[in-house]
Amino acid sequence: MYAFEFQKPTSIQAAVEALKDDEAQALGGGQTLLPTMRQRLASPGTLVSLSGIAEMRGVCRADDGALCIGGGTSHAVVAQEAAGIYPGLAGLAARIGDPAVRNRGTIGGSLANNDPSACYPCAVLASGARIITDRREIAADDFFEGMFTTALEQGEIITEVRFPVPEASNYQKFIQPASRFALVGVMVAKYAGGVRVAVTGASEEGVFRWTEAEKALSDNFAASALKDLTVSADGMIADMHGSAAYRAHLIKVLAGRAVEAAA
């Protein structure tokens, strides 16, 4: 790790100001950034910690029924406090990393990083959630722009995420044996207006919606509805833990299991 400056503002406004410096980098829970810095693969001049901003933490219910989660809320808090409202999401949060990761890592940090194997992007996309930042609101379908790439501008902070609560949902995570990230993860969420299916871990483009499955499941919310669908291996990630064909195959298997678990 190289030397760096450290700031810990207590308001969103102060954080936004601090992040105007070109050398500044926002720090959420640090579960990706700090190991990267330790390996000397990242060397920000200033870390602006968001963990001192009380208004960015917590879970609540909006007037329209949406589940609102502050951008600085840890996975452990979501796992606990969202359990009665959106159990599919709480279950997802409860299986991110290990207890230490869940107590440090934040939803905002995970979404801003958009790791292609992360769990939260899958939930946000499957829920059609809205990302609230210090300057605007971004729909889930517009937020993710490929591996480690999002619609966020330089210095933009995720202050809150609003999840419409589905009638039924489930997240199936197939773990990569070493890292325990999602080798493939599939989230299915059933709303009055239709079913959404999002997939993480599989595509070279990052998290994506499996629209064919959404159509089929919107007509018939049963695993059997997926029987005749196939997922192409084109564009899937291939590495030592999973070939493209294996990942494509797992998407269908996990989607079916998610429907069974949710139904």
Added chain:
Amino acid sequence: MRKFGTSQSVRRIEDVRFLTGTGRYLEDTAPADTLHAVVFRSPVAHGRITALDVSAAEEAPGVHLVLTAEKLEAAGVCLAMKSTVLENRDGTPGAAPERPILARDRVRFVGEAVAVIVADSAIAARDAAELVEFDYEDLPVHVTPRPGGPAIHPEAPDNVALDWGWGDAEATDAAFAAAAHTVSLEVEDNRIISNPMEPRGYWAEMRDDRLHVTISHQNAWAPKERMAELLGMPAADIHVTIPDVGGGFGTKAMDYPEMYCVAQAARMLDRPVLFMADRTETMLSDNGGRDLASSVDLAFDADLRITAYRVETIFNLGAYNGQHAQAIQTELALKVLTGTYDVQTVWFGARAVYTNTNQVDAYRGAGRPEAIYVLERAIDNAARQLGVDPWELRRRNFIAADAFPYTSATGEIYDVGDFHGLLDEAAIRADRAGFAERRAASEARGLLRGQGLCYYIEAILGDPTENSAISFDADGGVTLYVGTISNGQGHETVYRQILEQYSGIPHDRVRVVQGDSDRIASGGGTGGSRSVTTQGTATRANVEAMVEGFAGFLRELWEVDEVLFDAQDHRFRAPGTNRSVDMMGAAGLAREEGRDELLRHDHTATLPGRSYPNGAHVCEVEIDPETGVVTVDRYTVVDDFGVLMNPMLTEGQIHGGVAQGIGQALSEHVVHDADGQLLTASFMDYAVPRARDLPMMGFAHRPVPSTANPLGMKGCGEAGTVGALAAVANAVLDAVWERGVRRVDMPFTPLRTWSMLNADADRI
């Protein structure tokens, strides 16, 4: 009954220290003002060094010294590390290219040590390492452990370091020609990284004009001799100590370049110097394990008795000869080549190849897990091919219980054993009878269930001689000096049990001292499952001699003709008088009488023979055919370790050994890319087993006491790993056999297992 003698499950005394954070591991013992050494490592797998300029690094803030091959040589250090070299089958010696402490002229694997930067802090040293100018010309890379490919050493044409063989090839061929049945198998044994919880580390300082080196190692005395030789100084001027060690596994039985570098740096700077590997360095530069492929043939007569056994192995050495690497898949594997079966006609050929990867050397079991894996896969496969029950085929070929002592085809004298009786018990413990029902239940849930057996035998290795010293100290305590090195096994507990068992010296008065070359003149270290057998035997013999000594002294003191020592209550008595005293009391009297020679007792003992622990591992797996996930659902071990010194410690060794075996079988997977870069260089990609990956293990003991040592025991440190590999692999094959799969090779990761089941799937 005594609560602390042998055969009692005494809780580990050292765990109080380890579990309350007061263990003293290598880094904990380094002086506060130590300098820190950081290694500049080769970024490429094969290259000719065209420039190595460390002048900028030397000028960097906080840097005291930068060592290179050139500087070591200029200081009089011999660069060539020591290694065992075997003979080829034609009688010529195997290849022995130089393995330099620091690379000279050429680098041969990613992670090879090139320069060592010594600075005030590890951060300063790392900053300076970035200033090392290292230019190289790429050379073609040889990664796959097969003969051929770009030459790595001129001494090894086709990259073959050793072409070794043992047995009677002609007789074996003739037996195969005459056989009623022959069955063949190709089988791979995957490479692993041992990953001790505490990485390797060393620190050194000059103290009273002598070199003091603290090492995380399995032996204090052999490294001392080797340092004396390579550093060019008298061994008497070197003091080696070993603090608490957080895992050895054979990996730490060997020397590594950093030990020599910190020792030399401390000499040159007259300051303490510490090197502590981080996890990725551990993965890049620790010796790997296993990494071999074998062709195996079994010949049977019409009654399905094995008439001949033939193995041809190719094993990976890595870029250089590891310290003992040439002997692992050859002489060490040979010890148990034929396992528990009565077959006298054998041929075992093994070729060692160099690759542009780090060295491969001993790993828990060192050759014996590999030999048993090959044999137990082969016999299981033969049963399937011949259409007989695999348990029955083993029984038909077991060495009979009345055939002991039995001299195996490879010259080992198995002292005792009862393989039939033990296997019968394993069938009951593992509920073999209930397997069909469990399989049906799994099938109903869409899962494949398989059961696998491995009947293993182990040969205890290492130096059969060990020293024991017992001193009665002025503070009223007793110090037991040992020549073995606990890496976490619980030696302090079991050695106190053994000492109390034979001498009656209360365990809570005893301190155990290990790993100090000044206080202990010599020792055999830990490895080959030797420690408790050799050290226990030496301590027992020492007590016997000590009893003689005290008895003589008490005869004089009490002016009697006879003093007897009661082995039950541990008191010396003069028959016909009411005089009696225990061991501590006798030592107290000796001290009062000025008989200082009775206050310290040194004894050396040599085992009369090796012991041969053996047992059955029965594994049941469930496989999800949709995902390829293999779950170990049931695991049963029945072992014969002779007389147990501490049943709880033994069971712990089995749990750990089986966990390492299951880890290798299911998840531990070393992958290099075509350029020789290690892709599995962190725990993000290298999967060690977690507790949740393991079932509760059933462990039962069915002892036949060894006749090859006075304790009647058999070593247990490696046995768990020896049995686990084939038990898991045979279970996996059993599960997928009905799906038409005929070949399975570890590791059974989800991807690899799914691919086996879907051989026609597009494998990108």
